[in-house]
Amino acid sequence: MPTDNIVVAAMTGPFVLWRCLHSGPLSADSIDRWSPDSSMPWQELRDRNVPLLTKLAEMYGAYAIVARDGDQIVGQLRFYPEAIASMAQAGQWCLQQAFPAGPAPQLAERRFPALAEIEDKTLTVHCLMVGSPSSPDKHLRHRGIATRMVRELIRWAAQQGWTSIEAPAYEDLPILYDITGVAGKRFWEKLGFQIAHTGTEPGFLQEGELLRAMREQAIAQGLDQECVMNLYTMQINLT
Numbered sequence: 001m002p003t004d005n006i007v008v009a010a011m012t013g014p015f016v017l018w019r020c021l022h023s024g025p026l027s028a029d030s031i032d033r034w035s036p037d038s039s040m041p042w043q044e045l046r047d048r049n050v051p052l053l054t055k056l057a058e059m060y061g062a063y064a065i066v067a068r069d070g071d072q073i074v075g076q077l078r079f080y081p082e083a084i085a086s087m088a089q090a091g092q093w094c095l096q097q098a099f100p101a102g103p104a105p106q107l108a109e110r111r112f113p114a115l116a117e118i119e120d121k122t123l124t125v126h127c128l129m130v131g132s133p134s135s136p137d138k139h140l141r142h143r144g145i146a147t148r149m150v151r152e153l154i155r156w157a158a159q160q161g162w163t164s165i166e167a168p169a170y171e172d173l174p175i176l177y178d179i180t181g182v183a184g185k186r187f188w189e190k191l192g193f194q195i196a197h198t199g200t201e202p203g204f205l206q207e208g209e210l211l212r213a214m215r216e217q218a219i220a221q222g223l224d225q226e227c228v229m230n231l232y233t234m235q236i237n238l239t
């Protein structure tokens with residue numbers, strides 16, 4: 001399937017991308033429709049996310065870079081000012097989870113500083129998603145769409161006056177590209193990011209099937225199997 005028709009740009013305007021692409025592409029027509037049988041608390045999530053994302057767009061111009069195929073959003077790169085992402089009520093920013101994995105409902109009521117007032121003008125990438133994780137053919141993956149979204153973020157952020165971007169990264173294991181919204185460190189290095197900090201991903205500390213599969217993939221690539229738990233903070237300077 002050709003991807004030349006896919007347009008990559010900052011998410012602005014009245015259509016708010018308040019949920020993610022887990023069950024397929026989203027458009028202004030479909031985003032507010034969901035199955036009544038769904039176990040997800042969609043109305044609650046919408047009530048929290050729409051005011052928050054609207055406020056971020058009003059204050060800073062955008063909260064995501066998206067890939068569009070016609071009116072359908074098929075890729076997303078979510079980012080936030082570090083000054084907001086690190087507020088106590090921000091939680092871990094997953095828009096499809098309750099606090100503390102997602103933002104607290106009152107976060108949108110807090111005062112957000114204007115860009116000129118922010119000393120550390122860093123944007124933090126939260127997650128990347130191309131196509132839908134539930135789509136069995138994953139036909140949009142590995143065709144450079146995430147790369148295009150990051151290049152657009154770099155261009156847009158520099159133009160707006162942000163001075164640096166940070167992003168989390170793991171080792172370049174295919175399984176982590178498949179199931180997490182965090183790309184591997186090589187992905188970021190190819191885009192000019194460098195490692196600013198190396199830590200450990202707490203979610204990978206538990207022994208189990210995932211960790212076994214990660215270790216097998218690391219060994220197949222000639223990597224030290226202990227490195228699979230690494231959580232890197234990648235950074236690019238825009239000045």
Ligand SMILES: CC(C)(COP(=O)(O)OP(=O)(O)OC[C@H]1O[C@@H](n2cnc3c(N)ncnc32)[C@H](O)[C@@H]1OP(=O)(O)O)[C@@H](O)C(=O)NCCC(=O)NCCS
Pocket residue numbers: 128129130131132133140141142143144145146147148172173174175177178179180181182183184186187
């Ligand atoms: C991470 C992700 C966004 C990458 O998107 P993409 O458009 O396929 O990435 P690109 O085509 O721009 O890839 C650029 C580089 O990243 C690396 N890469 C991408 N996919 C990879 C994979 N599956 N395995 C290993 N490396 C990979 C390669 O270095 C690639 O460069 P190459 O094409 O020269 O080999 C995509 O895999 C994805 O959507 N994963 C998320 C799954 C998900 O949604 N999980 C639920 C989250 S809550």
